Amino acid sequence: MRPGRAADPPPQARRPPAVAPVAPESAAPDAPDAPESAAPDAPVTAPVAAPVAADVDVRGLHHTFRPHGSREPVIALDGVDLHVPAGGFVSVVGPSGCGKSTLLRVLAGLLVPTGGTATVGGEDVRGRPGHVAYLPQRDLLLPWRRALANAVLGAELAGVPREEAQRRARPLFERFGLAGFERAWPWELSGGMRQRLALLRTFLLGAPVLVLDEPFAALDAITRRAMYAWLGEVWMDDRRTVLFVTHDVDEALTLADRVVVLSGRPGRVVTEVDVPMPRPRPATVVTEADVVERKRTLLEALGG
Ligand SMILES: Nc1ncnc2c1ncn2[C@@H]1O[C@H](COP(=O)(O)OP(=O)(O)OP(=O)(O)O)[C@@H](O)[C@H]1O
Ligand SMILES: [Mg+2]
Numbered sequence: 001m002r003p004g005r006a007a008d009p010p011p012q013a014r015r016p017p018a019v020a021p022v023a024p025e026s027a028a029p030d031a032p033d034a035p036e037s038a039a040p041d042a043p044v045t046a047p048v049a050a051p052v053a054a055d056v057d058v059r060g061l062h063h064t065f066r067p068h069g070s071r072e073p074v075i076a077l078d079g080v081d082l083h084v085p086a087g088g089f090v091s092v093v094g095p096s097g098c099g100k101s102t103l104l105r106v107l108a109g110l111l112v113p114t115g116g117t118a119t120v121g122g123e124d125v126r127g128r129p130g131h132v133a134y135l136p137q138r139d140l141l142l143p144w145r146r147a148l149a150n151a152v153l154g155a156e157l158a159g160v161p162r163e164e165a166q167r168r169a170r171p172l173f174e175r176f177g178l179a180g181f182e183r184a185w186p187w188e189l190s191g192g193m194r195q196r197l198a199l200l201r202t203f204l205l206g207a208p209v210l211v212l213d214e215p216f217a218a219l220d221a222i223t224r225r226a227m228y229a230w231l232g233e234v235w236m237d238d239r240r241t242v243l244f245v246t247h248d249v250d251e252a253l254t255l256a257d258r259v260v261v262l263s264g265r266p267g268r269v270v271t272e273v274d275v276p277m278p279r280p281r282p283a284t285v286v287t288e289a290d291v292v293e294r295k296r297t298l299l300e301a302l303g304g
Contacts, residue, residue: 053086054086054120054241055083055088055121055122055241056083056090056118056119056241057082057120058081058083058106058117058118058119059081060079060080060081060116061103061106061116061117062078062115062116063076063077063102063106063115075265075266076099076102076267077102077103077113077266077268078266078268080116080268080269082260084241084243085241086241088241088257088258089244089255090243090244090256090258091244091245091255091256091260092243092262093245093249094262094264094267095247095265095302095303097264098262098265098267099267100213100267101137102267103245104134104213104243104245106125107120107125107134107209107211107243108132108134109125109128109129109132110129112126112127113126121208130158132209133154133202133205133206133211134202134211134213135199135210135215137214137217141194141197142186146183147181147184147185147186147189148173148182148183150186150197151172152166152168153201154201154204155169155204168204169204175234176197176234177193177196178196191218191219192219192223192227195215195216195227196230198215199215203234209242209243210240210242211243212245214245215244216228216246216251217248228254228255228281228283229283232255249298249302252298253275253286253295254286257274257276258273259272259273259294259298264303273297273298275291275294277290277291
Protein backbone atom coordinates (compact mmCIF):
# COMPACT_ATOMS: atom_id res chain seq x y z
CA MET A 1 0.00 0.00 0.00
CA ARG A 2 1.06 3.57 -0.56
CA PRO A 3 -0.60 5.43 2.28
CA GLY A 4 -0.13 8.81 0.64
CA ARG A 5 -2.29 7.80 -2.31
CA ALA A 6 -5.30 6.80 -0.27
CA ALA A 7 -6.30 10.17 1.14
CA ASP A 8 -7.08 12.34 -1.83
CA PRO A 9 -7.54 10.90 -5.28
CA PRO A 10 -5.90 13.06 -7.94
CA PRO A 11 -8.16 15.14 -10.17
CA GLN A 12 -7.89 12.69 -13.07
CA ALA A 13 -9.75 10.14 -10.97
CA ARG A 14 -12.74 12.44 -10.92
CA ARG A 15 -13.05 13.05 -14.60
CA PRO A 16 -16.42 12.07 -16.03
CA PRO A 17 -16.57 8.72 -17.79
CA ALA A 18 -16.58 8.38 -21.55
CA VAL A 19 -19.80 7.48 -23.29
CA ALA A 20 -21.01 4.21 -21.85
CA PRO A 21 -21.27 1.40 -24.39
CA VAL A 22 -24.19 -0.22 -22.55
CA ALA A 23 -27.15 1.08 -20.61
CA PRO A 24 -27.46 0.17 -16.93
CA GLU A 25 -30.12 -2.25 -15.88
CA SER A 26 -33.03 -0.53 -14.20
CA ALA A 27 -33.97 -1.41 -10.66
CA ALA A 28 -37.59 -0.43 -11.19
CA PRO A 29 -40.11 -3.04 -10.02
CA ASP A 30 -41.32 -3.58 -13.57
CA ALA A 31 -37.81 -4.04 -14.96
CA PRO A 32 -37.63 -6.82 -17.56
CA ASP A 33 -36.41 -10.16 -16.33
CA ALA A 34 -33.79 -10.38 -19.05
CA PRO A 35 -30.86 -8.34 -17.83
CA GLU A 36 -28.25 -10.37 -19.64
CA SER A 37 -29.58 -9.33 -23.01
CA ALA A 38 -30.42 -5.82 -21.89
CA ALA A 39 -27.04 -5.15 -20.33
CA PRO A 40 -24.44 -7.65 -21.52
CA ASP A 41 -21.45 -7.93 -19.21
CA ALA A 42 -19.01 -6.61 -21.75
CA PRO A 43 -15.88 -5.01 -20.27
CA VAL A 44 -16.89 -1.43 -19.69
CA THR A 45 -14.95 1.65 -18.78
CA ALA A 46 -13.35 4.79 -20.09
CA PRO A 47 -9.86 4.06 -21.39
CA VAL A 48 -7.39 6.45 -19.83
CA ALA A 49 -3.68 6.42 -20.51
CA ALA A 50 -2.31 6.00 -16.99
CA PRO A 51 -4.04 4.45 -14.00
CA VAL A 52 -4.68 6.73 -11.06
CA ALA A 53 -5.59 5.75 -7.54
CA ALA A 54 -9.24 5.83 -6.47
CA ASP A 55 -11.00 4.26 -3.55
CA VAL A 56 -14.20 2.21 -3.63
CA ASP A 57 -16.89 2.84 -1.06
CA VAL A 58 -20.17 1.02 -0.66
CA ARG A 59 -22.65 1.95 2.10
CA GLY A 60 -25.86 0.19 3.03
CA LEU A 61 -26.06 -1.45 -0.39
CA HIS A 62 -29.32 -3.25 -0.95
CA HIS A 63 -30.65 -4.93 -4.04
CA THR A 64 -33.88 -6.78 -4.65
CA PHE A 65 -34.48 -8.44 -8.01
CA ARG A 66 -38.14 -8.44 -8.96
CA PRO A 67 -38.63 -11.06 -11.66
CA HIS A 68 -41.64 -10.93 -13.94
CA GLY A 69 -44.45 -13.40 -13.45
CA SER A 70 -45.17 -15.38 -10.34
CA ARG A 71 -41.61 -15.75 -9.11
CA GLU A 72 -40.91 -14.22 -5.72
CA PRO A 73 -38.63 -11.18 -5.43
CA VAL A 74 -35.04 -12.12 -4.59
CA ILE A 75 -33.19 -10.03 -2.03
CA ALA A 76 -29.62 -10.39 -3.25
CA LEU A 77 -27.84 -7.83 -1.05
CA ASP A 78 -28.98 -6.42 2.25
CA GLY A 79 -27.04 -3.54 3.79
CA VAL A 80 -23.52 -4.19 2.52
CA ASP A 81 -20.79 -1.80 3.71
CA LEU A 82 -17.42 -2.14 2.01
CA HIS A 83 -14.35 0.05 1.59
CA VAL A 84 -11.34 -0.54 -0.63
CA PRO A 85 -8.66 2.11 -0.11
CA ALA A 86 -7.00 3.57 -3.18
CA GLY A 87 -4.32 1.13 -4.31
CA GLY A 88 -5.64 -1.60 -2.01
CA PHE A 89 -6.52 -5.20 -2.83
CA VAL A 90 -9.69 -6.47 -1.17
CA SER A 91 -11.15 -9.89 -1.75
CA VAL A 92 -14.80 -10.81 -1.23
CA VAL A 93 -15.72 -14.40 -0.46
CA GLY A 94 -19.15 -15.85 0.11
CA PRO A 95 -21.40 -18.75 -0.78
CA SER A 96 -22.87 -19.14 -4.24
CA GLY A 97 -25.85 -16.86 -4.79
CA CYS A 98 -25.01 -14.44 -1.96
CA GLY A 99 -24.79 -11.44 -4.28
CA LYS A 100 -21.08 -11.12 -5.09
CA SER A 101 -21.60 -10.62 -8.82
CA THR A 102 -24.53 -8.32 -8.09
CA LEU A 103 -22.20 -6.14 -5.99
CA LEU A 104 -19.64 -5.95 -8.82
CA ARG A 105 -22.30 -5.15 -11.41
CA VAL A 106 -23.46 -2.24 -9.27
CA LEU A 107 -19.87 -0.94 -9.13
CA ALA A 108 -19.56 -1.40 -12.89
CA GLY A 109 -22.62 0.82 -13.28
CA LEU A 110 -24.59 -1.96 -14.98
CA LEU A 111 -27.17 -2.41 -12.26
CA VAL A 112 -28.93 0.32 -10.30
CA PRO A 113 -29.30 -0.90 -6.72
CA THR A 114 -32.60 -0.63 -4.87
CA GLY A 115 -30.84 1.00 -1.89
CA GLY A 116 -27.57 2.36 -0.56
CA THR A 117 -24.66 4.16 -2.15
CA ALA A 118 -21.68 3.13 -4.26
CA THR A 119 -18.83 5.50 -5.07
CA VAL A 120 -15.47 5.23 -6.86
CA GLY A 121 -13.00 8.01 -6.18
CA GLY A 122 -15.86 9.90 -4.57
CA GLU A 123 -18.08 9.68 -7.69
CA ASP A 124 -21.52 8.09 -7.52
CA VAL A 125 -21.36 5.10 -9.90
CA ARG A 126 -24.93 3.84 -9.56
CA GLY A 127 -26.17 3.38 -13.10
CA ARG A 128 -23.06 5.09 -14.48
CA PRO A 129 -20.66 2.74 -16.26
CA GLY A 130 -17.11 3.84 -16.94
CA HIS A 131 -15.52 4.27 -13.52
CA VAL A 132 -14.05 0.78 -13.13
CA ALA A 133 -12.62 -1.92 -15.36
CA TYR A 134 -14.87 -4.91 -14.87
CA LEU A 135 -13.98 -8.52 -15.61
CA PRO A 136 -17.24 -10.50 -15.66
CA GLN A 137 -17.53 -14.02 -14.26
CA ARG A 138 -17.28 -15.49 -17.77
CA ASP A 139 -14.28 -14.45 -19.86
CA LEU A 140 -16.41 -13.57 -22.90
CA LEU A 141 -13.64 -13.78 -25.46
CA LEU A 142 -15.17 -13.53 -28.92
CA PRO A 143 -14.31 -16.69 -30.92
CA TRP A 144 -14.26 -14.81 -34.22
CA ARG A 145 -11.61 -12.35 -33.04
CA ARG A 146 -7.92 -13.13 -32.71
CA ALA A 147 -6.19 -12.48 -29.36
CA LEU A 148 -5.11 -8.93 -30.21
CA ALA A 149 -8.56 -8.03 -31.53
CA ASN A 150 -10.14 -9.47 -28.38
CA ALA A 151 -7.71 -7.49 -26.23
CA VAL A 152 -8.78 -4.17 -27.73
CA LEU A 153 -12.50 -4.87 -27.72
CA GLY A 154 -13.35 -2.87 -24.60
CA ALA A 155 -11.20 0.06 -25.66
CA GLU A 156 -12.82 0.07 -29.11
CA LEU A 157 -16.28 0.00 -27.54
CA ALA A 158 -15.29 3.04 -25.51
CA GLY A 159 -14.31 4.93 -28.66
CA VAL A 160 -10.54 4.44 -28.97
CA PRO A 161 -9.53 4.03 -32.64
CA ARG A 162 -8.51 0.43 -33.39
CA GLU A 163 -4.91 1.26 -34.38
CA GLU A 164 -4.39 3.29 -31.21
CA ALA A 165 -5.88 0.55 -29.05
CA GLN A 166 -3.64 -2.05 -30.71
CA ARG A 167 -0.59 0.14 -30.22
CA ARG A 168 -1.36 0.26 -26.48
CA ALA A 169 -2.15 -3.46 -26.30
CA ARG A 170 0.97 -4.90 -27.96
CA PRO A 171 3.43 -4.21 -25.09
CA LEU A 172 0.98 -5.77 -22.62
CA PHE A 173 1.18 -9.15 -24.39
CA GLU A 174 4.73 -9.54 -23.09
CA ARG A 175 3.77 -8.50 -19.58
CA PHE A 176 0.81 -10.87 -19.52
CA GLY A 177 2.82 -13.85 -20.74
CA LEU A 178 1.16 -13.86 -24.15
CA ALA A 179 3.97 -12.61 -26.39
CA GLY A 180 3.81 -14.33 -29.79
CA PHE A 181 0.10 -15.16 -29.41
CA GLU A 182 -1.30 -11.86 -30.70
CA ARG A 183 -2.73 -13.58 -33.79
CA ALA A 184 -3.94 -16.74 -32.02
CA TRP A 185 -7.64 -17.57 -31.96
CA PRO A 186 -9.19 -17.95 -28.49
CA TRP A 187 -9.55 -21.74 -28.91
CA GLU A 188 -5.82 -21.99 -29.52
CA LEU A 189 -5.10 -20.65 -26.01
CA SER A 190 -4.97 -22.62 -22.76
CA GLY A 191 -7.41 -21.81 -19.96
CA GLY A 192 -4.76 -19.78 -18.12
CA MET A 193 -3.87 -17.89 -21.30
CA ARG A 194 -7.53 -17.08 -21.94
CA GLN A 195 -7.85 -15.68 -18.43
CA ARG A 196 -4.69 -13.62 -18.87
CA LEU A 197 -6.05 -12.29 -22.15
CA ALA A 198 -9.34 -11.35 -20.49
CA LEU A 199 -7.34 -9.64 -17.72
CA LEU A 200 -5.16 -7.89 -20.30
CA ARG A 201 -8.30 -6.52 -21.92
CA THR A 202 -9.47 -5.30 -18.51
CA PHE A 203 -6.09 -3.69 -17.72
CA LEU A 204 -5.97 -2.03 -21.12
CA LEU A 205 -9.01 0.00 -20.22
CA GLY A 206 -6.73 2.01 -17.94
CA ALA A 207 -9.26 2.54 -15.17
CA PRO A 208 -7.92 3.11 -11.66
CA VAL A 209 -10.12 0.36 -10.21
CA LEU A 210 -10.35 -3.27 -11.29
CA VAL A 211 -13.34 -5.37 -10.24
CA LEU A 212 -12.66 -9.01 -11.02
CA ASP A 213 -15.33 -11.69 -10.71
CA GLU A 214 -13.77 -15.11 -10.00
CA PRO A 215 -11.19 -14.73 -12.76
CA PHE A 216 -9.41 -18.01 -11.94
CA ALA A 217 -12.35 -20.20 -10.98
CA ALA A 218 -12.10 -22.43 -14.04
CA LEU A 219 -8.37 -23.12 -13.74
CA ASP A 220 -6.61 -26.15 -12.26
CA ALA A 221 -4.77 -25.75 -8.96
CA ILE A 222 -1.27 -25.53 -10.46
CA THR A 223 -2.23 -22.94 -13.05
CA ARG A 224 -4.07 -20.96 -10.39
CA ARG A 225 -1.00 -20.75 -8.18
CA ALA A 226 1.04 -19.53 -11.14
CA MET A 227 -1.63 -16.92 -11.80
CA TYR A 228 -1.54 -15.71 -8.17
CA ALA A 229 2.20 -15.08 -8.41
CA TRP A 230 1.74 -13.35 -11.72
CA LEU A 231 -1.23 -11.19 -10.65
CA GLY A 232 0.58 -10.25 -7.42
CA GLU A 233 3.51 -8.97 -9.48
CA VAL A 234 1.36 -7.12 -11.98
CA TRP A 235 -0.59 -5.50 -9.15
CA MET A 236 2.55 -4.48 -7.29
CA ASP A 237 3.85 -2.84 -10.47
CA ASP A 238 1.12 -0.23 -10.74
CA ARG A 239 -1.06 -0.60 -7.64
CA ARG A 240 -4.47 -0.14 -9.07
CA THR A 241 -7.30 -0.60 -6.62
CA VAL A 242 -8.63 -4.17 -6.86
CA LEU A 243 -11.89 -5.74 -5.70
CA PHE A 244 -11.57 -9.47 -6.31
CA VAL A 245 -14.44 -11.93 -5.89
CA THR A 246 -13.69 -15.58 -5.23
CA HIS A 247 -15.13 -18.70 -3.62
CA ASP A 248 -11.66 -19.78 -2.57
CA VAL A 249 -10.40 -18.73 0.86
CA ASP A 250 -6.78 -19.69 0.08
CA GLU A 251 -6.91 -17.60 -3.08
CA ALA A 252 -8.23 -14.63 -1.13
CA LEU A 253 -5.56 -15.00 1.58
CA THR A 254 -2.78 -15.30 -0.98
CA LEU A 255 -3.77 -12.22 -2.94
CA ALA A 256 -5.53 -9.69 -0.76
CA ASP A 257 -4.72 -7.07 1.88
CA ARG A 258 -8.13 -7.71 3.39
CA VAL A 259 -10.75 -10.42 2.99
CA VAL A 260 -14.44 -9.64 3.40
CA VAL A 261 -16.91 -12.46 4.03
CA LEU A 262 -20.50 -12.17 2.86
CA SER A 263 -23.27 -14.25 4.40
CA GLY A 264 -25.54 -16.53 2.39
CA ARG A 265 -28.34 -14.68 0.57
CA PRO A 266 -29.17 -11.99 1.23
CA GLY A 267 -25.52 -11.03 1.25
CA ARG A 268 -24.28 -8.90 4.11
CA VAL A 269 -20.81 -8.55 5.54
CA VAL A 270 -20.29 -11.00 8.39
CA THR A 271 -16.59 -10.49 9.01
CA GLU A 272 -13.44 -8.87 7.66
CA VAL A 273 -9.88 -10.12 8.11
CA ASP A 274 -6.71 -8.13 7.43
CA VAL A 275 -3.85 -9.96 5.70
CA PRO A 276 -0.72 -7.91 6.38
CA MET A 277 1.73 -10.57 5.16
CA PRO A 278 4.64 -9.16 3.13
CA ARG A 279 4.74 -9.40 -0.66
CA PRO A 280 5.61 -11.06 -2.88
CA ARG A 281 3.89 -14.00 -1.20
CA PRO A 282 4.91 -17.56 -2.00
CA ALA A 283 2.22 -20.21 -2.58
CA THR A 284 3.18 -21.63 0.83
CA VAL A 285 2.01 -18.46 2.59
CA VAL A 286 -1.28 -20.26 3.28
CA THR A 287 0.58 -22.77 5.47
CA GLU A 288 2.06 -20.11 7.75
CA ALA A 289 0.61 -20.20 11.26
CA ASP A 290 -0.67 -16.59 11.16
CA VAL A 291 -2.42 -17.22 7.88
CA VAL A 292 -3.89 -20.55 9.02
CA GLU A 293 -5.37 -18.70 11.98
CA ARG A 294 -7.00 -16.22 9.60
CA LYS A 295 -8.26 -19.04 7.43
CA ARG A 296 -9.98 -20.58 10.44
CA THR A 297 -11.73 -17.27 11.14
CA LEU A 298 -12.88 -17.02 7.53
CA LEU A 299 -14.11 -20.63 7.35
CA GLU A 300 -16.03 -20.21 10.62
CA ALA A 301 -17.65 -17.07 9.20
CA LEU A 302 -18.58 -19.03 6.10
CA GLY A 303 -20.16 -21.66 8.29
CA GLY A 304 -17.60 -24.33 7.38
N1 LIG B 1 -30.74 -10.54 -13.26
C1 LIG B 1 -31.26 -11.21 -12.27
N2 LIG B 1 -32.61 -11.36 -12.14
C2 LIG B 1 -33.14 -12.01 -11.10
N3 LIG B 1 -32.38 -12.56 -10.10
C3 LIG B 1 -31.06 -12.43 -10.18
C4 LIG B 1 -30.42 -11.76 -11.26
N4 LIG B 1 -29.09 -11.78 -11.07
C5 LIG B 1 -28.89 -12.46 -9.93
N5 LIG B 1 -30.06 -12.83 -9.38
C6 LIG B 1 -30.24 -13.54 -8.13
O1 LIG B 1 -29.57 -12.81 -7.11
C7 LIG B 1 -28.88 -13.68 -6.25
C8 LIG B 1 -27.42 -13.30 -6.22
O2 LIG B 1 -26.84 -13.58 -7.49
P1 LIG B 1 -25.30 -13.32 -7.79
O3 LIG B 1 -25.06 -13.69 -9.18
O4 LIG B 1 -24.96 -11.94 -7.37
O5 LIG B 1 -24.62 -14.34 -6.78
P2 LIG B 1 -23.09 -14.73 -6.61
O6 LIG B 1 -22.74 -14.53 -5.17
O7 LIG B 1 -22.27 -14.03 -7.61
O8 LIG B 1 -23.12 -16.30 -6.93
P3 LIG B 1 -21.98 -17.23 -7.58
O9 LIG B 1 -20.95 -17.39 -6.50
O10 LIG B 1 -22.71 -18.51 -7.86
O11 LIG B 1 -21.46 -16.56 -8.79
C9 LIG B 1 -29.15 -15.09 -6.75
O12 LIG B 1 -30.20 -15.64 -6.02
C10 LIG B 1 -29.59 -14.90 -8.18
O13 LIG B 1 -30.51 -15.88 -8.57
MG1 LIG C 1 -21.13 -14.66 -9.22
